[in-house]
Amino acid sequence: MKLTIIGCNAATPRKNAQTTSQLLEIKGNLILIDCGEGTQMQLRKLGIKFARIQHIFISHLHGDHFYGLIGLISTFRLLGREAELNVYGPKGIKEIITLQLKLANSWIDYPLYFHELNSTQSTIVLEDDKIRVSTIPLDHRVYTNGYLFEEQVGPRKINIEAANSHGVEVCDMENLKSGRDFTDSDGKLISNSILTLDPDPVKSYAFCSDTAYKEDIIPIIRNATMLYHESTFLESHKDLASKTKHSTAGEAAKIAAKANVGGLILGHYSTRYGDQNLFKDEAQVFFDNVYLSEDGKLFDI
């Protein structure tokens, strides 16, 4: 699983600071998470072949998380896209995009599907044999979801040595991978556990932006391999965090610790702080494995 931070700043894009967008590569899927203004330019700047994006997940309809969506959708058409594109986001997102296309007397000639969300319960919004994506209902000034991206458990792995010694043929392999036992040429039943190894451990990534401190999300994100949790403020501005329904770096780290995640990425920094290491320092009081998101940074999860 590879995560590229396209932009990680709060509120307004700056000269060298993009607003929220992340690109997740998971089991061969290329997924865009949020899409602030200028995301398409930043994708080009980072040399990312973004035509491969199949799914876009939008957390909420504040501008710093989706003003780049209409431009990206339009650019896909101009580049001759044929593959389908799925957009997941709060109810209303389809109306905004289609109104803009209508007034431009424009159209989208590739399959574009909107999946509008309005549930306040965690819901599976995408599932196939490789990945599962669920919402993480957050607490912000408008209806907002984070998203949990999970790899599905893969097939069991053949223990080549054991398989050879028991005379397993190639045509038996798929049955073994799916967990079945094996009957050898003498009619003897060999248990699957002798011939196979456990599948690769699955990984998961939880994206949580924007939100006030909300312990309700802990059961949903528990044991995630990596958590991104917004940290707009430091504890010194806890009053502002409460008022605007954002989190401090300390609060993000408390959530990370209580959910026992593998690592915590901070981001959505308010521009009032000069030094982003202040966020890391504050978070590490509560949780060890803290990373700072930076525009263009790649995390190998």
Add this chain to the structure above:
Amino acid sequence: MKLTIIGCNAATPRKNAQTTSQLLEIKGNLILIDCGEGTQMQLRKLGIKFARIQHIFISHLHGDHFYGLIGLISTFRLLGREAELNVYGPKGIKEIITLQLKLANSWIDYPLYFHELNSTQSTIVLEDDKIRVSTIPLDHRVYTNGYLFEEQVGPRKINIEAANSHGVEVCDMENLKSGRDFTDSDGKLISNSILTLDPDPVKSYAFCSDTAYKEDIIPIIRNATMLYHESTFLESHKDLASKTKHSTAGEAAKIAAKANVGGLILGHYSTRYGDQNLFKDEAQVFFDNVYLSEDGKLFDI
């Protein structure tokens, strides 16, 4: 009059190529013309104090001319703007902006006025004692206006030497500037033309993007000090220009020549051409004084 090219490329923004936006400083007014995605970042990059922008003129509702508007309007609020902002553009522009604000549960707390246009005749849309702005109806795939920005004729200038020799007092100056004659202390009428000089010559700037070749605009833009006319294509792609209702560099120059403008700025280049000098070469066959727009370039008109 100072014109800064914020972005000058067609269709989709690229890594180092912004879509259409220009900033015009005219008689103390700071005016934004079109607002492609990323305009606010480009304004910051160029070090422009954009809070001073009072009027925004949008030519048409294709994304490469207005996808940056909602972001700029939102950023003005986040920066604590109090001054009023006027947005001129095709009918529908208000609906797009207000829908996005509504779904974001957001608001604008500075005075924001939309002036929606739907006339196909040239119309004065802004006039005060210093400037006048009129629409230039264009021929594109959607309803589109260019804009003509004209300085108003200023007061006559006092001929200090003549005024002194005829005993003009300071309190008489305003009457002279407004064109009235003067009666000296002997009761003799002195003609205004003896005591004053002509006002500074007025300048004008015509912005025409996007449009097919349209001679109807010539009477509107005749003798403009400077004309910006889109040149998406070269003559070698005249078929594409016709089909998409754009112009070639040659066509832009023919309009410039027939309208007897002082200079021609080309722009809105298709990204299919590597060398922008090709546009200039083609235009100069028909018109001498040709300039190429470039992102960040300043024209002192």
